[in-house]
Amino acid sequence: MAKKKVSEGTGMNVVTACISTTLMLVLLGTVIFFMCFAHSFSNSLKENFTVTLMLDENITQHQAYEIQSRLRKLPCTRSLNYVSKEKAQHVLAEELGAEQTEFLGENPMPASFELRLKSEYANSDSLSKLLPPLQNDTLIVDVTAPQNLMDSLNRNIRHISLVLLVLSLLLTLVSFVLISNTIRLTIYARRLMIKTMRLVGASYGFIRKPFISKAVTIGLISAFIACAVLAIGIFYLIKYDPEMQALITWQTVSLTAGAVVACGLLITWLSAHIAVTHYLKMSRNKIYTH
Secondary structure, eight states: OHHHHHHHHHHHHHHHHHHHHHHHHHHHHHHHHHHHHHHHHHHHHHTTOEEEEEEOTTOOHHHHHHHHHHHHTSTTEEEEEEEOHHHHHHHHHHHHTOOGGGSOSSOOOOOEEEEEEOGGGOSHHHHHHHHHHHHTOTTEEEEEOOHHHHHHHHHHHHHHHHHHHHHHHHHHHHHHHHHHHHHHHHHHTTHHHHHHHHHTTOOHHHHHHHHHHHHHHHHHHHHHHHHHHHHHHHHHHHHHOGGGGGTSOHHHHHHHHHHHHHHHHHHHHHHHHHHHHHHHSSOHHHHHHO
16 A cells, blocks of 8 residues: 555656656747757848948949849849839839839939849948949949948847847756756655665666666657647747748757757756766655755
8 A cells, every 4th residue: 555655655646747748848949949040030131231332423334233243143132133223113112102203304313233142241341341342343333331220230149149048048947956856856755765875786877777778758848748838839829920921040959949848858967967876865764854
């Protein structure tokens, strides 16, 4: 009867450990997901920054093609768009709410190139190397870039990334403490057996093995449940706002799932190892009074 009660108590401890570990991994996975999402979102914003190069009104088609070829070869170029004089006039007319026929005389708008940068080049250091050669080109009359907006965005991204990093580290520490205590409770009920096995000559490794295996199994099951919960959350997030699908990449999902599984396995393994070692080194008197 006593054995049955111990078994039932151990079973309840295992269920409790699974639930507690799952909840902590869901919270940890949520923070990791938003860190990855913030990175994708910031890259998306950076890749929308446009450097505009106004061309000389007397430029020939051949010269424009040469500039285009040179710009496409730049390592910072993500995309390049040519805006003709006619298209520029049409865009200006739409912005002013006027008809093109209202413009008197020749078309005042110059042809231009719109250069979109790769995200890693959307910063002041890269622009300081990119812009001077373009500004010195006699066929390019003006080069404009949203440098202030770029700097402001990069500062905000650094601050947000730092906050998320600190939050994830704190949450990892809290997760470790809570999961460690939960795993320790599941091992507490078997502390007498641990000491008995030690007294009959069993090695530390032999005694640890079943407890660590059970803890790792708990971590694996909890990690899969946590991944399923996060996947459902991501599914409804995309369903609520379909535009999110462009920012929630497979890399983001894979990194989040991998981090959750890795944390689940590592924390439960380490917790079980520490807890079993604690009871192995405990004296006989403390084992009975603990």
